[in-house]
Amino acid sequence: MTAAEPRGTGLETALWRAVAVYRGLALGYAAVVIAMNHGGYAHPFGGWAVLAVMAGWTGYASFAFGPAAFASTGRARRGRPLLAADLAVAAGCVLATAWVEASGNIAAGRPTLPVSWVAAAVLSWAVAGGRRAGVAAAAVLAAANLMVHAVAGTSGGIGGTTFNGIVLLFLAGLVVGHVVRLAREAEARLARAVELEAATRERERLARRIHDSVLQVLAMVQRRGGELGGEAAELGRLAGEQEAALRALVGAGPAVPPADASGAGxxxxxxxxxxxxxxxxxxxxxxxxxxxxxxxxxxxxxxxxxxxxxxxxxxxxxxxxxxxxxxxxxxxxxxxxxxxxxxxxxxxxxxxxxxxxxxxxxxxxxxxxxxxxxxxxxxxxxxxxxxxxxxxxx
The missing domain is CATH 3.30.565.10 (Histidine kinase-like ATPase, C-terminal domain)
Structure with a gap:
């Protein structure tokens, strides 16, 4: 990715594609779980309805967060409204468990209807906003899981499965957000290194041309001006100053852009x-x-x-x-x-x-x-x- 490319065409595209792949695989796992458990649901058709919502959102989110949507609408398409909708759909599917699933099954520790599919929303927030955003999304889904148990009226509190799922959500938001930040910084440094390497090659090419032409002429004018004296000596002195300034400019190192990708100045x-x-x-x-x-x-x-x-x-x-x-x-x-x-x-x-x-x-x-x-x-x-x-x- 070069400095002229919009952010989101390199690393970010790969990250969103990975989230889309995870969302699709997690949807398949949720479908298997619902198919295995629908006979014990209080409202069996409700489970299939939730699965249909998940499938529809998976298809739309894969497009909305994908590179095609970014190319046509820019980064704003992946802004807060879409992220909020993603989190709302995930939380709604979790809360639907309290209506679809039997209370006894919830108390026994049976997983929520979307199981690990909801983690895709946490990953989306982590990719878009880093660690804090990922943890915030995990907190919303954790609250939804706790509400399921509260609505179901389970007296024994949350089970080990629910607790482990909540912990994994927080870990996913924290770790993925941190890794994304490090990866973006590494990509920015790589882009800057590529720019500096290209600038160095161009400077070396110009230095060879300048040395073979301009610097030699200025040195000759300085030498001949000193030999002739008078006004020619002043002209030679000025030529010598320009030669020194040009040599310093050529040897000052690679051209550096006014501000790098990280905004360092x-x-x-x-x-x-x-x-x-x-x-x-x-x-x-x-x-x-x-x-x-x-x-x-x-x-x-x-x-x-x-x-x-x-x-x-x-x-x-x-x-x-x-x-x-x-x-x-x-x-x-x-x-x-x-x-x-x-x-x-x-x-x-x-x-x-x-x-x-x-x-x-x-x-x-x-x-x-x-x-x-x-x-x-x-x-x-x-x-x-x-x-x-x-x-x-x-």
Missing amino acids: TDLRPLLAGHASTSVTVSTPATEVRLPAHAAGEVEAAVAAALDNVRRHCGEGARAWVLLEDGEGEVTVSVRDDGPGVPPGRLDRAAADGRLGVAQSIRGRIADLGGTVSIVSGEGDGTEVEMTVPRARV
Whole structure:
């Protein structure tokens, strides 16, 4: 299953098909039990009527929960109304036992009319909603089993068969729901691994082409510009910066989609690595630093604004360092340069004069994310802009 496929076309289809198979097999078992016991029923034809309802619902549910219905109507077809109807039919068939079956047989521990067929409803809820949904469905059917004994007026309480059946329902809901959740997580990780592998192959192909053409031309321009001097030297310097940035981009690792299937967000490292050049050094952790896509974009834009200030105010020979730190509950990005520094009060005067580059491009963006910005500078000591964004607010 790829990221572009709707959820429900791979693993989920197989799960619903397995539930349909179980429902059909359990229907056959219920038919055998009813055929064997109908002679002792208080209302024998009632047993066949319940079996007919079960058969009809089995056919409809196999279609409604199946891949054909999903393809035509989407996941909403398997939503709460259908799941509620499935559970209601199962509970109704259990409750019908109190009318069809003789009280003495119920007291003796004879199983309910649908026997294990009702577990299909628990499995459906577990597949659709996980452990909690599966356990909730099991609780409804357990209550229906207890009501059968209450209506029949059995004085000895529930028998061992009924108790075991209730326990198995809860176990089915709990275990199947847990396994389904693990399987979906594994499928999401597999899909992501496939995407990363494809992205890596594409990056390697592009890297070979770029190395054979663009990088070699930029390196030649840098070398010849330095030899010629004058305006050509400046052109060579710019070519060298672009070569370094392009090499960093090519070697930064596989392209990562903005958000993976589990909604983990965007890795901030590749965004910041794109600003690396001969005059800008970018340092990031070895592991992913993920933020929501919007927050990651705003942080990257604030870093770009800080580097733009370095280029405009610190001169051609100034260097800058970008450091990304992944703390517990927060992400910190600092931009430091070796320029002349900012004189005291200059930022306040710039804001008063209407020049809002730092106030809006940096402080404003980070403040909107619930973060803080600290600017430390002194004349001749360079400037450091530290931006901290708490994860809880992004």
